[in-house]
Amino acid sequence: MRLHSMPPVSQDGQLGPFEHGTSIPPGLTAPASAPKKKQNIQDASKEQLMTEVEALEQRLTAQSDELRQTTLQLASAEQRERDRLARILHDDLQQLLLAAKWNLRSVKKQLRTNRPLCEELSHAIQMVDRSIEISRSLSRDLSPPALDSGLLPAIEQLVEHFQDAYGFSVRFSVDGTLPEISNALRDLLFQSIRELLFNAAKHSGQNHAELRLRERQGVIEIVVSDEGVGFDLRELGHTIAKGSGLLGISTRIRRMSGQLNIETAPGAGATFRLLVPWGSPTKETS
Ligand SMILES: Nc1ncnc2c1ncn2[C@@H]1O[C@H](COP(=O)(O)OP(=O)(O)OP(=O)(O)O)[C@@H](O)[C@H]1O
Ligand SMILES: [Mg+2]
Structure with a gap:
């Protein structure tokens, strides 16, 4: 009986229960060649x-x-x-x-x-x-009062606010339709978008930026781009160390199994692309 309950091979790769000279219990076949x-x-x-x-x-x-x-x-x-x-x-x-x-x-x-x-x-x-x-x-x-109504109304309100408060215009577009997401993910995406737009307003030296959203194969893609001063990607470590905004976004997005990709060069504007899987095998926090 013991022979049946033991694994055929031990953890270290050795053959388990049979030892040289051990008689074969009744019911088991003869040893192989x-x-x-x-x-x-x-x-x-x-x-x-x-x-x-x-x-x-x-x-x-x-x-x-x-x-x-x-x-x-x-x-x-x-x-x-x-x-x-x-x-x-x-x-x-x-x-x-x-x-x-x-x-x-x-x-x-x-x-x-x-x-x-x-x-x-x-x-x-x-x-x-x-x-x-x-x-x-x-x-x-x-x-933002509109956050309760969903991500898109909240973004529209944010875009309006940027125009009214800072004279900064944002061209906002959504390609196709976005899936229903949990409130927690909505909050996370909204916070990230707000930070990227604030950065564009603060650092780009321009008074406009573009924000694009779409969903592809279970991933929400958010792109914030401007045609401003940009920065040297080789200095990314120093750049990120200057503030807490980009670091906060990239940490959170990575924890969500997502990515923050940055394309920029001095004088060539900056494009921030967030890729965030929105589905989860288990039920997400609502
Ligand atoms: N759109 C942009 N154009 C040019 N430089 C940018 C842009 N976004 C970010 N940066 C550079 O990256 C740095 C880091 O951004 P981050 O958001 O982490 O910090 P911050 O905006 O300076 O401060 P905080 O977000 O903590 O208020 C900025 O200080 C700036 O030099
Ligand atoms: Mg910032």
């Missing part, structure tokens, strides 16, 4: 090796799946935190600033005859107005 025996050993070794490779592959798949889930959970958690900050800005800070503005206005009305004081109050009101504007813009940057 020498070449046949050798062939059996080889077959058994091959089989065991394949089983081990299979097990390793399964472990690797499970681990990369886990990494994917963690990355998505992180993106979700980050977005939730942004939403929370945006709510504080919108619900608390902006209300307080508005109240301060009404108070200043009412004091100004009462001091109509005191011109120098009225001028100072007008100046204070202007500063409060500017603070309200900044707080509004910040809360929209942190948590």
Whole structure:
């Protein structure tokens, strides 16, 4: 019985249960001839090796799946935190600033005859107005209201915001239709697109860029390109070390089994291509 339950070949490649001179238990066939025996050993070794490779592959798949889930959970958690900050800005800070503005206005009305004081109050009101504007813009940057409606409406809103706030125009196009993706992946892609567009606005020296999206064979492709100053790809290490934006994107995208490809040269613009598999063998975080 023991013979049946033991593996034919041990871990170190040795033949298992049969030892020289061991009698053959009843029910088992006679030992094979020498070449046949050798062939059996080889077959058994091959089989065991394949089983081990299979097990390793399964472990690797499970681990990369886990990494994917963690990355998505992180993106979700980050977005939730942004939403929370945006709510504080919108619900608390902006209300307080508005109240301060009404108070200043009412004091100004009462001091109509005191011109120098009225001028100072007008100046204070202007500063409060500017603070309200900044707080509004910040809360929209942190948590675009359209994100709940999906990636494309959020991008459209972002593009509009770039035009209004920075005079930076983005030509945005989608080739075909995009698949339904989890909220966590949506957040991750949105954060990456926003960073790449911010980079184009900040670093390219141009006032326009292009954003293209498409899906091909289970992979979402996002391309952000500009015709600006570009940079030397041989200096990529130093370039990436300058800020946290590109590093953050490439780390997250790699964890998703995706890629960030950069094509650029000094004076020749920059093209950032994100390739992100959107499906998952297991259920993604929603
Ligand atoms: N579109 C672009 N055109 C030219 N240079 C770019 C472009 N995008 C990025 N770079 C270069 O790559 C560097 C790294 O970008 P990254 O987003 O990581 O950092 P940052 O934008 O400088 O700072 P942070 O994102 O942390 O606010 C930039 O400082 C810039 O030199
Ligand atoms: Mg940046």
